[in-house]
Amino acid sequence: MQTALLSGQPNLLPPAGAPGTLYGSLLNQGAQLDALASSIHGDWGTSVYKAAPQAPVLYIKSRNTFVGSGAKVLVPAGCDAVEIGATWGLIIGKTACRVSASQALEFVSGIVLVNDLSIPHASVHRPPVRYRCRDGFCPIAGQSLPVTDMLPELSVWLDQTLQQTVRFARLLRSPAQLIADVSAFMTLQTGDILHVGVDAAPALARAGQQVRIEAQGLAPLVTNLVAA
């Protein structure tokens, strides 16, 4: 587990403890899939993607990306703005291998706010390491909630302005179905986090702005973006 990598910064790890591996879900927000489909005029067959997605599409946020609330995160030189991927992370509470959707939530010890930061990239054909795995690019809140208390929306604030409301009403796979379909081909370990996906058009934020992701009843997940 890495601390934020700016010198002199206090230790801002998620107090709930270091995640094992954090897996992000691509195209699980219905709107995100719709947006990709419309970018290729609804024609999967002639696009670079060849067909609509079948299995869950995942990516890894590596350990250098993990920081807690209040961390300063560098916006890379040459990058105008970063995407604020406000989402819920499902914390795996016990080893989940080939679990059924009806049992899947028994394997979740809680949910946590995640800010899956990324550099905007239109094509999702090739893996996104350069866009998604920069140091500090995955702020994670310290406070968790029971999965049964997952709120249907999150607010994204930039400084004093409410920039976006992210809704979770139209997920392709519910948290339970997602865990079932992922654990069908790989084991999720205790301490791993699987997030349920980010919205189609995430809010964009620039160096100098403070990002707050808020859910009712939870401390906000705060990220201070600074110029590289």
Add this chain to the structure above:
Amino acid sequence: MKTARVLYNGAVHSAIAHEQGLLLADGRVLNELDVIWLPPVEVGTIFALGLNYADHSRELGFKPPNEPLVFMKGPNTLLGHDGQTPRPKGVKFMHYECELVVVIGQRAQRIPREQALQYVAGYTIANDYAVRDYLENFYRPNLRVKNRDACTPLGPWLSSVDEVNDPQNLALVTRVNGLVTQRGSTRDMVFSVAYLIEYLSSFMTLEPGDIILTGTPDGVVDCPVGSVVECEIEGLGTLRSCVVDDKF
């Protein structure tokens, strides 16, 4: 020096290569068949390269990329030497990928390629199995192909840098049930070890224990259940694994 991590009589040991097998720190010498091999290092972030040999790119029908095609793998994929990798039921094409692995030895940020090899702790071998039946074109190669449990044997040894004269001049050979099916040389990499460290450390911090699987050359074949697959890299040893039936 070549080092390993093994399980023996209920304990995890560091061992070094010995002419009769392995030498434990307490002086015991063990036959290599009497231990359970673990991955030779405690692994942090796992990077892997696609299409990093021009011949293998052509084999798959792709032009070599302009930028390294990097993806990541989770720790669920790792397996020690002489382990078993399950083949999912009903699949048509599951193949090995013999790869030179670079183990990072110290924190690396924005390292130019000329200095990059100073950040290497050593080298080992991976077999980055892929199940091609599950390929889809979103963040390809997708995790269902490349992030399966026990699909990435690693080892047997960590060879320190002084054991490797030139990481860009090592012969690779893969044998399936004793027959050679893949031959190549690390000199044919599109992006060298030093370049990959420069590239990755230009946008993220590498830490000790992070590993980079540097891609595979031409010559991958389907491995049915029962295949004994040996990936050998000049000077590093031979990594053996067995493809077994997925019971479920």
